[in-house]
Amino acid sequence: xxxxxxxxxxxxxxxxxxxxxxxxxxxxxxxxxxxxxxxxxxxxxxxxxxxxxxxxxxxxxxxxxxxxxxxxxxxxxxxxxxxxxxxxxxxxxxxxxxxxxxxxxxxxxxxx
Amino acid sequence: xxxxxxxxxxxxxxxxxxxxxxxxxxxxxxxxxxxxxxxxxxxxxxxxxxxxxxxxxxxxxxxxxxxxxxxxxxxxxxxxxxxxxxxxxxxxxxxxxxxxxxxxxxxxxxxxx
Numbered sequence: 001x002x003x004x005x006x007x008x009x010x011x012x013x014x015x016x017x018x019x020x021x022x023x024x025x026x027x028x029x030x031x032x033x034x035x036x037x038x039x040x041x042x043x044x045x046x047x048x049x050x051x052x053x054x055x056x057x058x059x060x061x062x063x064x065x066x067x068x069x070x071x072x073x074x075x076x077x078x079x080x081x082x083x084x085x086x087x088x089x090x091x092x093x094x095x096x097x098x099x100x101x102x103x104x105x106x107x108x109x110x111x112x
Numbered sequence: 113x114x115x116x117x118x119x120x121x122x123x124x125x126x127x128x129x130x131x132x133x134x135x136x137x138x139x140x141x142x143x144x145x146x147x148x149x150x151x152x153x154x155x156x157x158x159x160x161x162x163x164x165x166x167x168x169x170x171x172x173x174x175x176x177x178x179x180x181x182x183x184x185x186x187x188x189x190x191x192x193x194x195x196x197x198x199x200x201x202x203x204x205x206x207x208x209x210x211x212x213x214x215x216x217x218x219x220x221x222x223x224x225x
Binding site for chain 2: 033035042043044045046047050091095098099100101102103104105
């Protein structure tokens with residue numbers, strides 16, 4: 001069974017600094033997708049970024065980028081130039097057997 | 113265009129009562145998911161509908177939980193004889209397929225007193 005592990009329950013960063021959120025997963029598949037979702041206090045889940053495993057290039061969306069290490073089964077999210085609006089719960093997700101498996105989440109606090 | 117909508121946004125019920133939660137997916141999305149999120153926790157998969165295929169009910173925690181979906185439209189999640197441990201936010205998501213982004217609704221916060 002696929003599992004997703006986020007080892008950092010909470011992280012904090014100074015505004016304008018860079019922070020990296022960790023995620024590891026376990027799978028026997030070779031081709032798959034990985035996702036990072038953001039859940040602000042409004043509780044609306046929003047897709048931050050998606051990575052296709054067969055692509056060697058790390059995905060990037062503006063200030064958000066991933067460090068995808070397929071062999072290590074690691075999928076970390078880097079947020080550059082952190083902004084107050086980035087404060088949220090962040091979930092790493094992996095599609096297993098037609099349903100997304102979510103990590104337990106990392107609560108990110110931005111200090112002004 | 114319209115996103116995923118859920119109703120009610122909040123529901124308070126007494127232990128032992130039945131509740132029905134509704135999800136309106138994005139038009140054209142063949143797949144629909146229900147998740148449960150307890151306070152401060154991650155998302156727990158409940159059930160998955162894909163087109164006219166038999167739903168994947170493997171995440172339903174007990175036989176008090178059931179869900180229906182007619183075609184590719186509205187879905188309802190029913191919890192019978194609610195218990196206090198059912199208190200959580202229930203999230204619905206729809207998507208074109210497992211490799212695509214899941215679009216989430218705002219959730220229904222259920223409180224069982």
